[in-house]
Amino acid sequence: MLSHLFNSYSPIYELEIGERPIPEPNKDEVLIKVHCASLNDWDLELLQGKPFINKILFGLFKPKIESLGIDVAGEVIALGEDCKNFQIGDRVFGDLSSGKWGALAQFTTAREKELHKIPDSMSFEEAAATPQAALLALQGLLGFGNLDKGKTILINGAGGGVGTFAIQLAKANGLHITGVDKESKFELMKSLGCDVVIDYRKENFTDREDSFDYILDAKSFLKPKDYLRALRKDGIYATAGGSIPLLLEIAFKGFMASTFGSKKLKVIGLEPNKNLDIIIASFEEGKLKPVVDNNIFSLNQLADAFDYLQKGEHLGKVVINIPH
Incomplete structure (x- = not known):
């Protein structure tokens, strides 16, 4: 599968995109076919290994996670044996920062507790822009x-x-x-x-x-x-x-x-995915709408997307479309 390869901390234009095996879900995980992800400042900081505390948390000399990406939106295509909340084909989204990250890939695994169902009227782009x-x-x-x-x-x-x-x-x-x-x-x-x-x-x-x-x-x-x-x-x-x-x-x-x-x-000490149901309800009531920047990037344009995020010209969230 195509993925960001987080083999080392690097400047934006030295990041790697390449192939790695599709992961297998653990008992409490689902396998997601990723449709969209969005970028956060934390992605950019961790990519560059800044500040130093990120290296302490994620690997002093080499990152412990395989790819970046906190906000994920996609489709469940396989279930771990202990999973009970989702079915194959469910559209799901969530913040993966408390787990293995990995939204910047064609497929990723996530624990059930990291995910919510995407409302029917919400697009994958809007869903990816929402969690964090x-x-x-x-x-x-x-x-x-x-x-x-x-x-x-x-x-x-x-x-x-x-x-x-x-x-x-x-x-x-x-x-x-x-x-x-x-x-x-x-x-x-x-x-x-x-x-x-x-x-x-x-x-x-x-x-x-x-x-x-x-x-x-x-x-x-x-x-x-x-x-x-x-x-x-x-x-x-x-x-x-x-x-x-x-x-x-x-x-x-x-x-x-x-x-x-x-x-x-x-x-603010973020509690990932806590109260996401409130956000979903507000969206369904028409009180809240995610703002997605008009410049939507593909995974192969990830370096350009990070550069755009860093310059601060974006409106709302910078979203990455994941090709299949």
């Missing part, structure tokens, strides 16, 4: 507690994967939304529900006179003191990504801020 980004957005918003209608939220990175889900979920809860991203993404952000838009290249949102009840950050770059300054009394900041040293600093300063003040800083 949607759940980072949802779990971030749930971490704020009760979301009171009319309160203000700022979403940083609002035009990307996590951000486009977060806008829709925040709008469904009646929040007043300020979105931060590049100007080229403003039209999309407004169409999804942003009331105010900011180009981060022209303005630092933490320097504005107005402050926010909630801030959801797709990727942190600033210091904790900046985020605290942008929060109202009793405000909460939550981040879904950033460098490990910065995230540790945010977590520590957040502990200090909540101990000695009314503001909170949180780091």
Whole structure:
């Protein structure tokens, strides 16, 4: 089968695509014919072996997993003997980051608990775009507690994967939304529900006179003191990504801020696939729609897709079509 071959950590344009055997499912696994996958920042970081903690987790000198790919969407074609939740032919999707990864291949195996059935009206492209980004957005918003209608939220990175889900979920809860991203993404952000838009290249949102009840950050770059300054009394900041040293600093300063003040800083610890049923229900009710970038790449264009992701020009999620 055709697959990304994760034989070594490498720059984007040295990644390998080649043949390897179709895997056999274990007792608690299904074999998936992969139709689509999507890219996440974690895929890009792990490909390059950055930050160093990824090498500690996935192999100091050589990766322990055979191919990258967290978000998978495909069709069940074989079942392990202990599998009871799916049948051959079921369309399934999920986040494979708690297991063996491997979505960037024509076939992959996954444990049943990593998968959900794809709604009938959802395409494979939309399904692949959903699991990790949607759940980072949802779990971030749930971490704020009760979301009171009319309160203000700022979403940083609002035009990307996590951000486009977060806008829709925040709008469904009646929040007043300020979105931060590049100007080229403003039209999309407004169409999804942003009331105010900011180009981060022209303005630092933490320097504005107005402050926010909630801030959801797709990727942190600033210091904790900046985020605290942008929060109202009793405000909460939550981040879904950033460098490990910065995230540790945010977590520590957040502990200090909540101990000695009314503001909170949180780091979202993703729980893969938890509450994906909420996302599915919101999609089926017409309240939530995955945003798939118009530039859909094939597996043989994987290096170009990673380069596109890294440049940050994409709208929503970057999806990979897997050929058969």
